[in-house]
Amino acid sequence: MRLELHKVKINKLAWGDTTSVRAGVLTVNKEELLSVLAGDERLAKVDVDIALPGESVRILPVKDVVEPRFKMEGPGGVFPGMVSDVESVGEGKTLVLSGAAVVTTGKIVRFQEGIIDMTGPGADYTPYSGTCNVVIILENVEGIDKHDYETACRMAGLKAAAYLAEKCLGTPADEVETYETPCLKDAMAAHPGLPKVAYLYMLQSQGLLHDTYLYGVDVKKILPTFLNPTEVMDGAIVSGNCVSACDKNNTYSHQNNPVIHHMFRRHGKDFNFLGCIVTNENVTLADKKRCSSYSIKLAKTLGVDGLLISEEGFGNPDADLIMNCWKAERSGIKTTLLTDEYAGQDGASQSLADSCPEGDACVTAGNANEVIVLPPMKKVIGVPEEANVIAGGWQGSLAADGTITVELQAILGATSELGFTKLGAYTI
Amino acid sequence: MSCRRLLVTNNPLLRNAVPSCDFIDGNPLAVLLRSRDYVHLGWILLSHPLYGNLRPHQHPYRSILLERPDGEPRPALDLQSLEYVENALGVYSAEKERILSDKGMPEGVRDDFAVIDAELMKESLSRYGLWPRESLKTDLLKGGEG
Numbered sequence: 001m002r003l004e005l006h007k008v009k010i011n012k013l014a015w016g017d018t019t020s021v022r023a024g025v026l027t028v029n030k031e032e033l034l035s036v037l038a039g040d041e042r043l044a045k046v047d048v049d050i051a052l053p054g055e056s057v058r059i060l061p062v063k064d065v066v067e068p069r070f071k072m073e074g075p076g077g078v079f080p081g082m083v084s085d086v087e088s089v090g091e092g093k094t095l096v097l098s099g100a101a102v103v104t105t106g107k108i109v110r111f112q113e114g115i116i117d118m119t120g121p122g123a124d125y126t127p128y129s130g131t132c133n134v135v136i137i138l139e140n141v142e143g144i145d146k147h148d149y150e151t152a153c154r155m156a157g158l159k160a161a162a163y164l165a166e167k168c169l170g171t172p173a174d175e176v177e178t179y180e181t182p183c184l185k186d187a188m189a190a191h192p193g194l195p196k197v198a199y200l201y202m203l204q205s206q207g208l209l210h211d212t213y214l215y216g217v218d219v220k221k222i223l224p225t226f227l228n229p230t231e232v233m234d235g236a237i238v239s240g241n242c243v244s245a246c247d248k249n250n251t252y253s254h255q256n257n258p259v260i261h262h263m264f265r266r267h268g269k270d271f272n273f274l275g276c277i278v279t280n281e282n283v284t285l286a287d288k289k290r291c292s293s294y295s296i297k298l299a300k301t302l303g304v305d306g307l308l309i310s311e312e313g314f315g316n317p318d319a320d321l322i323m324n325c326w327k328a329e330r331s332g333i334k335t336t337l338l339t340d341e342y343a344g345q346d347g348a349s350q351s352l353a354d355s356c357p358e359g360d361a362c363v364t365a366g367n368a369n370e371v372i373v374l375p376p377m378k379k380v381i382g383v384p385e386e387a388n389v390i391a392g393g394w395q396g397s398l399a400a401d402g403t404i405t406v407e408l409q410a411i412l413g414a415t416s417e418l419g420f421t422k423l424g425a426y427t428i
Numbered sequence: 429m430s431c432r433r434l435l436v437t438n439n440p441l442l443r444n445a446v447p448s449c450d451f452i453d454g455n456p457l458a459v460l461l462r463s464r465d466y467v468h469l470g471w472i473l474l475s476h477p478l479y480g481n482l483r484p485h486q487h488p489y490r491s492i493l494l495e496r497p498d499g500e501p502r503p504a505l506d507l508q509s510l511e512y513v514e515n516a517l518g519v520y521s522a523e524k525e526r527i528l529s530d531k532g533m534p535e536g537v538r539d540d541f542a543v544i545d546a547e548l549m550k551e552s553l554s555r556y557g558l559w560p561r562e563s564l565k566t567d568l569l570k571g572g573e574g
Contacts, residue, residue, distance in 0.1 A: 109540050112481070146543060206480045207548040220551060242544075243481040283475050284493075284552045285512075316480035319512070342483055353478050353519055369483075389537050391486055 006173035010099035019167035056378035061113030070165035079235035081216015089234035101131035114245025114412035205280035292323035329358035340415035376402030437491035456490035470503035477516035485526035
Protein backbone atom coordinates (compact mmCIF):
# COMPACT_ATOMS: atom_id res chain seq x y z
CA MET A 1 0.00 0.00 0.00
CA ARG A 2 1.26 3.46 -0.88
CA LEU A 3 -0.16 6.66 0.56
CA GLU A 4 0.94 10.19 -0.24
CA LEU A 5 0.09 12.89 2.28
CA HIS A 6 -0.09 16.19 0.38
CA LYS A 7 0.46 18.72 3.13
CA VAL A 8 -0.68 22.29 2.64
CA LYS A 9 0.80 24.40 5.43
CA ILE A 10 -1.65 26.61 7.30
CA ASN A 11 -0.36 29.37 9.56
CA LYS A 12 -3.40 31.62 9.80
CA LEU A 13 -7.19 31.56 9.67
CA ALA A 14 -9.58 34.22 8.40
CA TRP A 15 -13.26 34.52 7.63
CA GLY A 16 -14.12 35.08 3.97
CA ASP A 17 -16.52 34.51 1.10
CA THR A 18 -15.00 31.21 0.02
CA THR A 19 -13.29 28.42 1.89
CA SER A 20 -9.82 28.17 0.35
CA VAL A 21 -6.10 28.46 1.05
CA ARG A 22 -3.79 31.15 -0.16
CA ALA A 23 -0.25 31.77 1.02
CA GLY A 24 -0.74 29.75 4.19
CA VAL A 25 -3.99 31.50 5.12
CA LEU A 26 -7.05 29.26 5.38
CA THR A 27 -10.07 31.41 4.66
CA VAL A 28 -13.33 29.95 5.95
CA ASN A 29 -16.80 30.75 4.68
CA LYS A 30 -18.55 30.66 8.03
CA GLU A 31 -22.08 30.48 6.65
CA GLU A 32 -21.24 27.60 4.36
CA LEU A 33 -19.51 25.70 7.16
CA LEU A 34 -22.53 26.23 9.42
CA SER A 35 -24.82 25.02 6.65
CA VAL A 36 -22.77 21.80 6.42
CA LEU A 37 -23.34 21.29 10.14
CA ALA A 38 -27.00 22.31 10.12
CA GLY A 39 -29.93 19.94 10.32
CA ASP A 40 -28.85 17.74 13.20
CA GLU A 41 -31.96 17.44 15.37
CA ARG A 42 -29.85 16.63 18.41
CA LEU A 43 -28.25 20.07 18.37
CA ALA A 44 -30.08 23.20 19.50
CA LYS A 45 -27.33 25.58 18.42
CA VAL A 46 -24.11 25.40 16.42
CA ASP A 47 -21.62 28.23 16.19
CA VAL A 48 -18.07 28.63 14.92
CA ASP A 49 -15.15 30.67 16.19
CA ILE A 50 -11.44 30.94 15.52
CA ALA A 51 -8.45 30.62 17.87
CA LEU A 52 -4.90 31.21 16.69
CA PRO A 53 -1.53 30.39 18.27
CA GLY A 54 -0.35 33.15 20.60
CA GLU A 55 -3.81 34.70 21.08
CA SER A 56 -5.09 35.27 24.58
CA VAL A 57 -7.84 32.66 24.13
CA ARG A 58 -8.96 29.73 26.28
CA ILE A 59 -11.18 26.96 24.92
CA LEU A 60 -13.12 24.70 27.31
CA PRO A 61 -14.61 22.17 27.62
CA VAL A 62 -12.98 20.61 24.55
CA LYS A 63 -14.43 17.35 23.26
CA ASP A 64 -12.20 16.42 20.31
CA VAL A 65 -9.68 17.81 17.83
CA VAL A 66 -9.62 16.72 14.20
CA GLU A 67 -7.16 17.53 11.41
CA PRO A 68 -8.80 18.56 8.12
CA ARG A 69 -8.07 15.89 5.51
CA PHE A 70 -9.73 14.78 2.29
CA LYS A 71 -8.94 12.10 -0.29
CA MET A 72 -7.53 13.38 -3.57
CA GLU A 73 -7.15 9.91 -5.06
CA GLY A 74 -7.48 6.36 -3.97
CA PRO A 75 -10.16 4.03 -2.76
CA GLY A 76 -12.41 5.20 0.03
CA GLY A 77 -12.88 8.52 1.75
CA VAL A 78 -11.64 10.07 4.98
CA PHE A 79 -13.15 8.90 8.28
CA PRO A 80 -14.62 5.75 6.72
CA GLY A 81 -17.78 4.51 8.37
CA MET A 82 -18.36 8.00 9.75
CA VAL A 83 -18.56 10.63 7.03
CA SER A 84 -17.47 8.38 4.14
CA ASP A 85 -18.45 4.92 2.98
CA VAL A 86 -16.82 1.95 4.70
CA GLU A 87 -14.37 1.25 1.85
CA SER A 88 -10.81 0.55 3.08
CA VAL A 89 -8.45 3.52 3.11
CA GLY A 90 -4.71 4.09 3.40
CA GLU A 91 -3.82 4.18 -0.31
CA GLY A 92 -3.65 6.90 -2.94
CA LYS A 93 -3.32 10.61 -2.13
CA THR A 94 -4.73 12.58 0.77
CA LEU A 95 -4.82 16.35 1.16
CA VAL A 96 -3.86 17.55 4.63
CA LEU A 97 -4.40 21.09 5.94
CA SER A 98 -1.32 20.85 8.12
CA GLY A 99 -1.36 23.34 10.97
CA ALA A 100 -5.14 23.68 10.99
CA ALA A 101 -7.48 21.86 13.35
CA VAL A 102 -11.17 21.56 14.06
CA VAL A 103 -11.87 21.76 17.80
CA THR A 104 -15.28 20.72 19.11
CA THR A 105 -16.60 22.08 22.37
CA GLY A 106 -19.72 21.09 24.31
CA LYS A 107 -20.75 20.07 27.81
CA ILE A 108 -21.27 16.34 27.21
CA VAL A 109 -19.78 14.76 30.30
CA ARG A 110 -18.61 17.83 32.06
CA PHE A 111 -15.87 16.38 34.20
CA GLN A 112 -14.18 14.63 31.31
CA GLU A 113 -13.51 17.33 28.76
CA GLY A 114 -10.41 19.45 28.41
CA ILE A 115 -8.78 22.89 28.29
CA ILE A 116 -6.76 24.45 25.47
CA ASP A 117 -4.94 27.73 26.18
CA MET A 118 -3.54 29.40 23.06
CA THR A 119 -0.88 31.28 25.01
CA GLY A 120 0.73 31.32 28.48
CA PRO A 121 2.00 28.41 30.56
CA GLY A 122 -0.94 26.16 29.65
CA ALA A 123 -0.10 26.49 25.96
CA ASP A 124 3.24 24.80 26.64
CA TYR A 125 1.43 21.62 27.62
CA THR A 126 -1.02 21.15 24.75
CA PRO A 127 -0.06 20.56 21.13
CA TYR A 128 -3.29 22.28 20.08
CA SER A 129 -2.02 25.70 21.17
CA GLY A 130 0.15 25.50 18.07
CA THR A 131 -2.61 24.77 15.58
CA CYS A 132 -4.91 27.28 13.90
CA ASN A 133 -8.19 26.18 15.41
CA VAL A 134 -11.63 26.35 13.88
CA VAL A 135 -13.73 25.93 17.02
CA ILE A 136 -17.19 24.40 16.68
CA ILE A 137 -19.45 25.25 19.62
CA LEU A 138 -22.21 22.69 20.01
CA GLU A 139 -25.23 23.01 22.29
CA ASN A 140 -27.57 20.07 22.69
CA VAL A 141 -31.32 19.97 22.57
CA GLU A 142 -32.68 19.82 26.11
CA GLY A 143 -33.29 16.31 27.39
CA ILE A 144 -31.40 14.21 24.84
CA ASP A 145 -29.20 11.34 26.01
CA LYS A 146 -25.52 12.08 26.52
CA HIS A 147 -24.44 9.53 23.96
CA ASP A 148 -26.67 11.12 21.35
CA TYR A 149 -25.05 14.46 22.15
CA GLU A 150 -21.61 12.84 21.91
CA THR A 151 -22.48 11.35 18.51
CA ALA A 152 -23.68 14.72 17.26
CA CYS A 153 -20.48 16.45 18.43
CA ARG A 154 -18.26 13.71 16.97
CA MET A 155 -20.00 13.86 13.59
CA ALA A 156 -19.90 17.67 13.52
CA GLY A 157 -16.13 17.67 14.07
CA LEU A 158 -15.51 15.08 11.38
CA LYS A 159 -17.84 16.77 8.88
CA ALA A 160 -16.20 20.14 9.46
CA ALA A 161 -12.71 18.66 9.01
CA ALA A 162 -13.68 16.89 5.80
CA TYR A 163 -15.47 20.01 4.50
CA LEU A 164 -12.49 22.32 5.07
CA ALA A 165 -10.05 20.01 3.29
CA GLU A 166 -12.45 19.18 0.45
CA LYS A 167 -12.86 22.86 -0.31
CA CYS A 168 -9.09 23.19 -0.64
CA LEU A 169 -8.62 20.35 -3.14
CA GLY A 170 -6.42 21.56 -5.96
CA THR A 171 -4.18 23.64 -3.73
CA PRO A 172 -0.56 22.70 -4.45
CA ALA A 173 1.08 20.95 -1.51
CA ASP A 174 4.01 22.52 0.32
CA GLU A 175 5.28 19.07 1.15
CA VAL A 176 4.47 15.51 0.07
CA GLU A 177 5.16 12.64 2.46
CA THR A 178 5.06 9.13 1.05
CA TYR A 179 4.40 6.02 3.12
CA GLU A 180 4.68 2.61 1.58
CA THR A 181 4.04 -0.76 3.11
CA PRO A 182 4.64 -4.00 1.22
CA CYS A 183 2.38 -7.03 1.40
CA LEU A 184 3.15 -9.33 4.28
CA LYS A 185 4.92 -11.88 2.06
CA ASP A 186 7.46 -9.26 0.96
CA ALA A 187 7.62 -7.57 4.35
CA MET A 188 8.63 -10.83 6.01
CA ALA A 189 11.57 -11.29 3.66
CA ALA A 190 12.68 -7.67 3.79
CA HIS A 191 15.55 -6.42 5.96
CA PRO A 192 17.05 -9.74 7.00
CA GLY A 193 19.05 -9.34 10.16
CA LEU A 194 16.80 -6.67 11.60
CA PRO A 195 14.29 -7.56 14.31
CA LYS A 196 10.64 -7.66 13.24
CA VAL A 197 8.44 -5.36 15.28
CA ALA A 198 4.76 -4.46 15.38
CA TYR A 199 2.78 -1.79 17.15
CA LEU A 200 0.07 -2.95 19.56
CA TYR A 201 -2.33 -0.04 19.47
CA MET A 202 -4.69 -0.05 22.47
CA LEU A 203 -7.94 1.86 22.01
CA GLN A 204 -10.26 3.07 24.74
CA SER A 205 -13.52 1.13 24.67
CA GLN A 206 -14.97 0.96 28.14
CA GLY A 207 -18.45 2.22 27.50
CA LEU A 208 -20.69 4.21 25.27
CA LEU A 209 -18.99 7.45 26.25
CA HIS A 210 -15.52 5.93 26.48
CA ASP A 211 -15.34 4.63 22.95
CA THR A 212 -13.25 4.58 19.84
CA TYR A 213 -14.39 3.64 16.36
CA LEU A 214 -12.56 1.64 13.70
CA TYR A 215 -14.13 2.05 10.26
CA GLY A 216 -17.25 3.14 12.15
CA VAL A 217 -17.30 -0.02 14.27
CA ASP A 218 -17.41 0.38 18.04
CA VAL A 219 -14.04 -1.05 19.06
CA LYS A 220 -15.39 -2.72 22.18
CA LYS A 221 -17.11 -5.18 19.86
CA ILE A 222 -14.03 -6.21 17.85
CA LEU A 223 -11.49 -8.91 18.33
CA PRO A 224 -7.97 -7.51 17.89
CA THR A 225 -7.10 -7.15 14.24
CA PHE A 226 -4.29 -6.20 11.91
CA LEU A 227 -4.27 -2.67 10.52
CA ASN A 228 -2.02 -1.08 7.99
CA PRO A 229 -0.51 2.06 9.54
CA THR A 230 -1.51 4.23 6.59
CA GLU A 231 -5.17 3.48 7.25
CA VAL A 232 -4.85 5.43 10.50
CA MET A 233 -3.64 8.47 8.54
CA ASP A 234 -6.90 8.49 6.56
CA GLY A 235 -9.03 8.52 9.71
CA ALA A 236 -9.82 4.81 10.07
CA ILE A 237 -9.64 5.37 13.83
CA VAL A 238 -11.92 8.05 15.27
CA SER A 239 -12.23 9.09 18.91
CA GLY A 240 -15.62 9.10 20.61
CA ASN A 241 -14.18 9.55 24.04
CA CYS A 242 -15.33 11.53 27.02
CA VAL A 243 -12.35 10.59 29.19
CA SER A 244 -9.70 12.58 31.03
CA ALA A 245 -8.34 15.24 28.71
CA CYS A 246 -4.62 14.77 29.21
CA ASP A 247 -4.47 11.20 27.91
CA LYS A 248 -7.50 11.11 25.67
CA ASN A 249 -6.25 10.02 22.25
CA ASN A 250 -8.29 12.46 20.24
CA THR A 251 -8.82 12.00 16.53
CA TYR A 252 -6.04 14.45 15.57
CA SER A 253 -3.48 12.45 17.53
CA HIS A 254 -4.63 9.24 15.84
CA GLN A 255 -4.29 10.85 12.39
CA ASN A 256 -0.80 12.05 13.32
CA ASN A 257 0.15 9.16 15.60
CA PRO A 258 3.85 9.80 16.31
CA VAL A 259 4.47 6.15 17.18
CA ILE A 260 3.58 5.20 13.63
CA HIS A 261 5.55 8.07 12.10
CA HIS A 262 8.65 7.30 14.14
CA MET A 263 8.43 3.58 13.45
CA PHE A 264 8.26 4.36 9.72
CA ARG A 265 11.33 6.56 10.14
CA ARG A 266 13.34 3.79 11.77
CA HIS A 267 11.96 1.05 9.52
CA GLY A 268 14.74 -0.67 7.61
CA LYS A 269 17.39 0.95 9.79
CA ASP A 270 16.81 -0.29 13.33
CA PHE A 271 13.99 -2.77 12.76
CA ASN A 272 11.49 -4.14 10.29
CA PHE A 273 8.11 -2.50 11.08
CA LEU A 274 5.38 -4.92 10.03
CA GLY A 275 2.27 -2.94 11.00
CA CYS A 276 -0.31 -2.38 13.72
CA ILE A 277 -2.41 -4.70 15.80
CA VAL A 278 -5.37 -2.76 17.16
CA THR A 279 -7.01 -3.92 20.35
CA ASN A 280 -9.52 -2.61 22.87
CA GLU A 281 -9.75 -1.84 26.60
CA ASN A 282 -13.02 -3.33 27.77
CA VAL A 283 -14.51 -3.43 31.24
CA THR A 284 -15.04 -7.15 31.79
CA LEU A 285 -12.16 -9.34 32.85
CA ALA A 286 -13.22 -11.92 30.28
CA ASP A 287 -12.74 -9.35 27.49
CA LYS A 288 -9.40 -8.27 28.90
CA LYS A 289 -8.20 -11.87 28.92
CA ARG A 290 -9.66 -12.68 25.50
CA CYS A 291 -8.29 -9.62 23.71
CA SER A 292 -4.83 -9.67 25.29
CA SER A 293 -4.46 -13.36 24.41
CA TYR A 294 -5.78 -12.75 20.90
CA SER A 295 -3.45 -9.77 20.33
CA ILE A 296 -0.41 -11.73 21.39
CA LYS A 297 -1.53 -14.67 19.27
CA LEU A 298 -1.58 -12.31 16.26
CA ALA A 299 1.88 -11.03 17.18
CA LYS A 300 3.18 -14.59 17.45
CA THR A 301 1.57 -15.48 14.13
CA LEU A 302 3.39 -12.55 12.55
CA GLY A 303 6.58 -13.83 14.14
CA VAL A 304 7.56 -10.49 15.63
CA ASP A 305 10.53 -10.12 17.95
CA GLY A 306 9.23 -6.95 19.57
CA LEU A 307 6.03 -5.07 20.31
CA LEU A 308 5.58 -1.42 21.12
CA ILE A 309 2.39 -1.14 23.21
CA SER A 310 0.60 2.17 23.75
CA GLU A 311 -2.22 2.62 26.25
CA GLU A 312 -5.16 5.02 26.34
CA GLY A 313 -6.43 6.29 29.67
CA PHE A 314 -5.47 4.92 33.06
CA GLY A 315 -6.72 2.91 36.02
CA ASN A 316 -8.78 0.05 34.68
CA PRO A 317 -6.92 0.09 31.30
CA ASP A 318 -3.64 -0.41 33.14
CA ALA A 319 -4.78 -4.01 33.61
CA ASP A 320 -5.06 -4.43 29.81
CA LEU A 321 -1.63 -2.91 29.31
CA ILE A 322 -0.06 -5.25 31.83
CA MET A 323 -1.83 -8.35 30.47
CA ASN A 324 -0.61 -7.49 26.99
CA CYS A 325 2.90 -7.02 28.36
CA TRP A 326 3.39 -10.24 30.28
CA LYS A 327 1.59 -12.39 27.74
CA ALA A 328 3.93 -11.09 25.01
CA GLU A 329 7.06 -11.40 27.13
CA ARG A 330 6.22 -14.93 28.20
CA SER A 331 5.80 -15.76 24.51
CA GLY A 332 9.33 -14.56 23.84
CA ILE A 333 8.32 -11.16 22.42
CA LYS A 334 10.13 -8.15 23.89
CA THR A 335 7.86 -5.24 24.79
CA THR A 336 8.16 -1.51 25.30
CA LEU A 337 5.22 0.19 27.01
CA LEU A 338 4.07 3.76 26.38
CA THR A 339 1.86 5.18 29.14
CA ASP A 340 1.54 8.14 31.50
CA GLU A 341 1.47 8.42 35.26
CA TYR A 342 -0.96 9.40 38.00
CA ALA A 343 1.55 9.71 40.77
CA GLY A 344 -0.24 12.35 42.85
CA GLN A 345 0.43 16.06 43.05
CA ASP A 346 3.67 15.36 44.93
CA GLY A 347 4.68 12.57 42.53
CA ALA A 348 5.00 10.13 45.43
CA SER A 349 2.07 7.77 44.74
CA GLN A 350 2.08 4.59 42.71
CA SER A 351 2.08 5.66 39.05
CA LEU A 352 0.17 2.78 37.48
CA ALA A 353 -2.66 0.76 38.94
CA ASP A 354 -1.15 -2.52 37.80
CA SER A 355 2.33 -3.82 37.08
CA CYS A 356 4.31 -6.96 36.29
CA PRO A 357 8.01 -7.87 36.50
CA GLU A 358 8.13 -8.30 32.71
CA GLY A 359 7.27 -4.61 32.20
CA ASP A 360 10.86 -3.47 32.44
CA ALA A 361 10.89 -1.14 29.42
CA CYS A 362 8.42 1.65 29.94
CA VAL A 363 8.19 5.15 28.48
CA THR A 364 6.19 7.73 30.43
CA ALA A 365 4.47 10.77 28.97
CA GLY A 366 4.53 12.54 32.34
CA ASN A 367 2.66 12.87 35.63
CA ALA A 368 -0.92 13.99 35.01
CA ASN A 369 -1.32 15.19 38.61
CA GLU A 370 1.25 17.96 38.37
CA VAL A 371 -0.50 21.23 39.32
CA ILE A 372 -0.40 24.23 37.00
CA VAL A 373 -1.77 27.76 37.33
CA LEU A 374 -3.35 29.11 34.16
CA PRO A 375 -3.58 32.89 34.15
CA PRO A 376 -6.76 34.55 32.85
CA MET A 377 -7.24 34.93 29.10
CA LYS A 378 -8.86 37.88 27.36
CA LYS A 379 -11.35 35.62 25.62
CA VAL A 380 -12.93 32.30 26.61
CA ILE A 381 -14.67 30.15 24.01
CA GLY A 382 -17.04 27.84 25.87
CA VAL A 383 -17.88 27.79 29.56
CA PRO A 384 -15.12 28.82 32.03
CA GLU A 385 -17.09 27.53 35.07
CA GLU A 386 -16.45 24.02 33.79
CA ALA A 387 -12.95 24.31 35.31
CA ASN A 388 -14.57 23.62 38.70
CA VAL A 389 -15.89 20.21 37.64
CA ILE A 390 -13.37 19.06 35.05
CA ALA A 391 -11.20 16.06 36.00
CA GLY A 392 -8.00 17.58 37.31
CA GLY A 393 -9.87 20.59 38.66
CA TRP A 394 -11.95 21.03 41.79
CA GLN A 395 -14.57 23.39 43.25
CA GLY A 396 -12.62 26.62 43.45
CA SER A 397 -10.28 25.89 40.54
CA LEU A 398 -11.67 28.95 38.78
CA ALA A 399 -10.78 32.18 40.57
CA ALA A 400 -12.85 35.37 40.27
CA ASP A 401 -10.28 36.94 37.92
CA GLY A 402 -10.40 33.97 35.53
CA THR A 403 -7.24 32.25 36.77
CA ILE A 404 -7.57 28.47 36.77
CA THR A 405 -5.54 26.16 39.03
CA VAL A 406 -5.69 22.57 37.83
CA GLU A 407 -3.73 19.39 37.42
CA LEU A 408 -2.28 18.69 33.96
CA GLN A 409 -5.05 16.07 33.68
CA ALA A 410 -7.40 18.87 32.59
CA ILE A 411 -5.23 20.04 29.68
CA LEU A 412 -5.95 18.39 26.36
CA GLY A 413 -3.15 16.08 25.29
CA ALA A 414 -0.79 17.12 28.12
CA THR A 415 0.35 13.54 28.79
CA SER A 416 -0.69 11.86 25.52
CA GLU A 417 0.06 8.17 25.63
CA LEU A 418 0.72 8.23 21.90
CA GLY A 419 3.57 10.62 22.69
CA PHE A 420 1.68 13.40 20.91
CA THR A 421 2.68 15.90 23.54
CA LYS A 422 5.04 18.74 24.20
CA LEU A 423 6.65 16.98 27.16
CA GLY A 424 9.77 15.02 26.39
CA ALA A 425 13.27 14.06 27.34
CA TYR A 426 16.53 14.00 25.47
CA THR A 427 19.63 11.90 26.01
CA ILE A 428 22.61 14.24 26.42
CA MET B 429 -27.81 -14.42 48.29
CA SER B 430 -28.88 -17.24 46.07
CA CYS B 431 -28.31 -15.47 42.74
CA ARG B 432 -25.31 -16.42 40.61
CA ARG B 433 -24.48 -12.91 39.38
CA LEU B 434 -24.53 -9.78 41.43
CA LEU B 435 -23.77 -6.12 41.05
CA VAL B 436 -22.24 -4.46 44.09
CA THR B 437 -22.74 -0.72 43.69
CA ASN B 438 -23.28 2.56 45.47
CA ASN B 439 -24.69 4.15 42.31
CA PRO B 440 -28.37 4.96 42.96
CA LEU B 441 -29.02 4.98 39.24
CA LEU B 442 -28.17 1.27 39.03
CA ARG B 443 -29.91 0.32 42.25
CA ASN B 444 -33.29 0.42 40.62
CA ALA B 445 -32.28 -0.68 37.16
CA VAL B 446 -30.47 -3.92 37.95
CA PRO B 447 -32.46 -6.82 39.35
CA SER B 448 -29.60 -8.52 41.17
CA CYS B 449 -27.97 -5.74 43.12
CA ASP B 450 -26.31 -5.32 46.50
CA PHE B 451 -26.64 -1.60 47.04
CA ILE B 452 -24.07 -0.08 49.36
CA ASP B 453 -24.99 3.11 51.14
CA GLY B 454 -21.41 4.25 51.31
CA ASN B 455 -18.43 5.38 49.30
CA PRO B 456 -16.45 3.50 46.60
CA LEU B 457 -14.12 2.07 49.24
CA ALA B 458 -17.12 0.44 50.96
CA VAL B 459 -18.11 -1.09 47.60
CA LEU B 460 -14.64 -2.57 47.22
CA LEU B 461 -14.65 -3.93 50.78
CA ARG B 462 -18.02 -5.61 50.26
CA SER B 463 -16.76 -7.04 46.96
CA ARG B 464 -13.71 -8.43 48.71
CA ASP B 465 -16.02 -10.14 51.20
CA TYR B 466 -17.79 -11.82 48.30
CA VAL B 467 -14.46 -12.89 46.78
CA HIS B 468 -13.53 -14.52 50.07
CA LEU B 469 -16.84 -16.39 49.90
CA GLY B 470 -15.82 -17.84 46.54
CA TRP B 471 -17.32 -15.29 44.14
CA ILE B 472 -15.22 -14.23 41.15
CA LEU B 473 -14.92 -10.78 39.62
CA LEU B 474 -16.50 -10.35 36.20
CA SER B 475 -15.48 -6.69 35.88
CA HIS B 476 -12.21 -5.07 36.83
CA PRO B 477 -12.53 -3.35 40.21
CA LEU B 478 -10.72 -0.16 39.28
CA TYR B 479 -12.51 2.73 37.66
CA GLY B 480 -11.24 3.84 34.29
CA ASN B 481 -9.70 7.26 33.78
CA LEU B 482 -10.58 8.83 37.12
CA ARG B 483 -8.65 8.62 40.37
CA PRO B 484 -10.43 7.52 43.57
CA HIS B 485 -10.84 11.08 44.78
CA GLN B 486 -12.39 12.12 41.47
CA HIS B 487 -15.59 10.07 41.42
CA PRO B 488 -18.23 9.13 43.99
CA TYR B 489 -19.59 5.88 42.49
CA ARG B 490 -18.18 2.41 42.00
CA SER B 491 -19.90 -0.66 40.59
CA ILE B 492 -18.45 -4.16 40.49
CA LEU B 493 -19.96 -7.23 38.87
CA LEU B 494 -19.37 -10.65 40.44
CA GLU B 495 -20.36 -14.24 39.77
CA ARG B 496 -20.70 -17.20 42.09
CA PRO B 497 -19.36 -20.25 40.29
CA ASP B 498 -21.06 -23.61 40.53
CA GLY B 499 -19.59 -25.79 43.21
CA GLU B 500 -21.80 -25.96 46.23
CA PRO B 501 -21.55 -25.57 49.08
CA ARG B 502 -18.62 -23.19 48.75
CA PRO B 503 -16.41 -22.68 45.68
CA ALA B 504 -12.67 -22.28 45.99
CA LEU B 505 -11.17 -18.82 46.43
CA ASP B 506 -10.28 -17.24 43.09
CA LEU B 507 -6.80 -15.87 43.60
CA GLN B 508 -6.83 -13.59 40.56
CA SER B 509 -10.05 -11.92 41.75
CA LEU B 510 -8.52 -11.51 45.18
CA GLU B 511 -5.35 -9.99 43.71
CA TYR B 512 -7.32 -7.48 41.64
CA VAL B 513 -9.62 -6.44 44.46
CA GLU B 514 -6.76 -6.16 46.95
CA ASN B 515 -4.76 -4.04 44.49
CA ALA B 516 -7.78 -1.80 43.97
CA LEU B 517 -8.25 -1.51 47.72
CA GLY B 518 -4.63 -0.44 47.96
CA VAL B 519 -5.21 2.33 45.41
CA TYR B 520 -8.40 3.55 47.11
CA SER B 521 -7.07 3.22 50.67
CA ALA B 522 -4.11 5.41 49.79
CA GLU B 523 -6.57 8.22 49.05
CA LYS B 524 -9.35 7.33 51.48
CA GLU B 525 -9.42 10.76 53.10
CA ARG B 526 -10.08 12.36 49.71
CA ILE B 527 -12.62 9.98 48.15
CA LEU B 528 -15.33 12.05 46.54
CA SER B 529 -18.82 11.98 48.03
CA ASP B 530 -22.02 12.72 46.14
CA LYS B 531 -23.41 14.49 49.21
CA GLY B 532 -23.83 18.18 48.48
CA MET B 533 -22.63 17.77 44.89
CA PRO B 534 -24.44 19.93 42.28
CA GLU B 535 -27.18 17.86 40.69
CA GLY B 536 -25.87 18.09 37.14
CA VAL B 537 -22.40 16.94 38.16
CA ARG B 538 -23.77 14.09 40.28
CA ASP B 539 -25.95 12.96 37.38
CA ASP B 540 -22.91 12.95 35.06
CA PHE B 541 -20.98 10.74 37.48
CA ALA B 542 -23.92 8.38 37.92
CA VAL B 543 -24.56 8.11 34.18
CA ILE B 544 -20.91 7.49 33.33
CA ASP B 545 -20.60 4.81 36.00
CA ALA B 546 -23.76 3.17 34.66
CA GLU B 547 -22.59 3.48 31.06
CA LEU B 548 -19.31 1.80 31.94
CA MET B 549 -21.22 -1.12 33.43
CA LYS B 550 -24.02 -1.34 30.89
CA GLU B 551 -22.26 -3.54 28.36
CA SER B 552 -21.08 -5.95 31.04
CA LEU B 553 -24.48 -6.07 32.69
CA SER B 554 -26.12 -6.70 29.36
CA ARG B 555 -23.71 -9.47 28.48
CA TYR B 556 -24.37 -11.24 31.75
CA GLY B 557 -28.14 -10.83 31.53
CA LEU B 558 -28.56 -8.12 34.15
CA TRP B 559 -29.51 -5.16 31.97
CA PRO B 560 -31.89 -3.44 31.76
CA ARG B 561 -34.99 -3.98 33.75
CA GLU B 562 -36.01 -0.49 32.92
CA SER B 563 -34.43 2.33 31.04
CA LEU B 564 -31.83 4.52 32.68
CA LYS B 565 -33.19 7.88 33.74
CA THR B 566 -31.50 10.26 36.07
CA ASP B 567 -34.97 10.97 37.52
CA LEU B 568 -34.33 7.86 39.61
CA LEU B 569 -31.68 9.80 41.48
CA LYS B 570 -34.19 12.41 42.49
CA GLY B 571 -36.44 9.69 43.91
CA GLY B 572 -33.66 8.90 46.31
CA GLU B 573 -34.40 5.66 48.10
CA GLY B 574 -36.96 4.38 45.54
